[in-house]
Amino acid sequence: MMSPEPQLPSAVSAARDRTAVLPELVAAILPSLAAAVTMPAALWLSAAAIVSLLATALVGVLVARRLRPAAGSLAVLLVAAALACGVDLAASAGLPSVHADLGIYLPLTVIVMSGPVAAAVLADARPQERTRRAVLRALAAGVAFLGGVGLTALAREALGAGTITLPGVAGGRVFRLPGLSDAPARGLLAPFAGLIAAGYLAGLAGCVALRVARRAAAQSMAAARPGPPYPGHTAAPSPGQEAAR
């Protein structure tokens, strides 16, 4: 006979719930690293990702109350596809250089980023708090995207081109880094450097998830262990201890 699954303390299961989406999120962020080799590219991709995350999370909240899960997923996909089209058209009309630099990655980021968070929103077991949790999830994923892609782009541009481009609508301002701009490590602009950077970022995310789960476990163990009600308090002797005395 199979033994039942051990019951996790609620704090640990909540921590696992918060970090369960991390591997999916890393896989969703990954394609953007192929295109994000300058800060403006990373910031435009992050803006598209945040818009997509918030829109699909809110649509997920709306449809989760009214539709079955399969129909809800279809509704979220339709919204993501419409957003991808809108973002792509807006970029080609207003920012042609950004549109040319990012290519397929702009619509792809909108589609791919909407998946994990919308799925988590649709599967949320707490309907009363669904809206707040959906917005928080979307913002957290957006910040994770901005941090991961932005930092990677900054490091790759600084080391690989010897420049730092500050974002701006008219091409931005380019600062040359003395020393590095004379002999940059151009290989860091290639996709393989993005994959290696993504590997270390995923390792960092895993490390954070492990720490969160360990802290939650320690807190739940401390809460389960009865401590003295005030410093210096000693418990009354049990009948067995009295008898032994």
Added chain:
Amino acid sequence: MSWLGILLTFSLVEHVLFARMLGLDPGTAEGPDPQRAVATGLATALLAAASAAAVWALRVRVLEPLGAAWLQTPAIVLATAGIASLARLVLRRAAPRAADLFGPVLRPSGASVAALGTVLVAARSGFGIMEGIVAGLAAGAGLAVALSILGGIADRLGPGEAPSPMSGMPRALVSAGLAALAFTAFDRVFLAGLVR
């Protein structure tokens, strides 16, 4: 571009995983599994080829006559997602054992994203139906080879070689980066020399 050129470009030069960073999902990164690598490559190839054909038909028969060619991007997304969902449904009903193998790789990450990216590239390059199908098949073959290489690397490294936060997906990504470095040998100059 000739069919041979498309084949070599999508399978080696602009590799779906090593150059475009598409097709790696958390499940694929869990450990060495040659069967899963081939399943992911096959799913990507068939899904990308079918989507490329469907999108070409939609564009030529519906969108362009209506003057709505700007709707190509949502058409690609919906065609790829629809074909992936239909394939999962049909496999679950008709061949449950195949569904166990192909179901996880047809999730919204992995093979589906690789196929979506390939079809977007093919559409933006103005490929016809046959070029799109060849590009999809080549991308799938390239992905199968790449995932087999990553599986081999993970097999040789063993479970205890990396610290625990670096095991799984992070290790697969760093391995993929190093393998991608080797694939930079297949560049456009190499392709031009080979196809000429």
